[in-house]
Amino acid sequence: MAGADGGLVYNATFRYKDFQASGLLVAKRVQPSEYHVVLLSKFGVSLMEFKLNEGGIQWIKTFEQLGKKRVEKMLERDFRVLLLTGLDNPGKLKLQKQEGGELTYKVKSDPGLRLRAEAETGRVLYAENRGFINPVKTKVSFLYKEDGDIPEEISLKHSNVAMRLDLNLLKVINAER
């Protein structure tokens, strides 16, 4: 994801039906294909922390429930779509269509992605995972300020699940360390 080399800090709001909880999500690219992700409470305490690379999720801190294989797989997929890891090393990027100033691509990666991007700027507006049997698809929308290439707002939803994650950009850290 653009701007993640120094680190991005988002206000993260999780909603499931009537329940709402929020925290801070920190994401930093530490290697060309490796991200460090931390979820903090508003009080600053880190609740969840992991590295995401080609080998999957490597937990640094987690809840017992998140360590379950099925949940971990879903979390990994969500973050791969959210962070657009398929673009870090796109095996095959194939243009599917061009329409109204937008380009739609198919990305052969794990998971496979379908992307919609602005033709003029190349900014990704929407991403979802592809798959033959895909009942709970991860769908992510990206919203930018006029000139920026770092998403100001990100919205992650799933098909068939009343759960969503909304991210609002709080801070961009320069890549100094």
Place this chain on the structure above:
Amino acid sequence: MLYRNILLLVLAVAICSFQPGKEEFTAMKDVAAFRAGLSKMAAATKSIKASFTQEKYLAILANTIESEGTIQFKKPNLLKWEYTTPYQYAIILNGKELIINDQGKENSFDIASSQAFKQINELIVNSVQGNILDEERFSIKYLESKNHYQAQLQPKEEQMKKFLKGIDVYFDKANYTVAKIRLTEPEDDYTLITFKNTRLNESIADDIFAAKKKKQ
């Protein structure tokens, strides 16, 4: 259980936060006198108002993550801990409920319904009143500098140790109010909360500690 401990941790931090400077600390000479002074201050305090800044240090980031807000406490057990910048988020304790106001959306929990919430309530109220040093869940080391007393709290429970290495609480020597709190996590990332403009015994209306729906 895990959720309870995370909440306890979060709330302990929330209550005790202050910032350490470059002061030199040595072992406290008279712990009994310090604790007596703290108890005297707590007994004379009916309410506390303060603003705070919070800095989160993460080893992976070159800069800290900052936030600001206010705290209001009124005896015997009313507390509002509110973030105002860069987000709106508040936690309220009123003896009966734990209320979280997250950007206008409120969730409230009945304290009596859960042992965890009872413990959270006790921990927070004890912290604000300076009684956290009586907490048996921590071992405590006492230090002092020219301007501050410092209590270094280390958790005894294994579950809490997974999330918390220690809490350093700094008290102003002039008046025994909490000046800053540093919460250190096992990986040495830390949160530093520095209190400023602390006012004691100012009037605070009870209704700020109620859920929004009950005020209407």
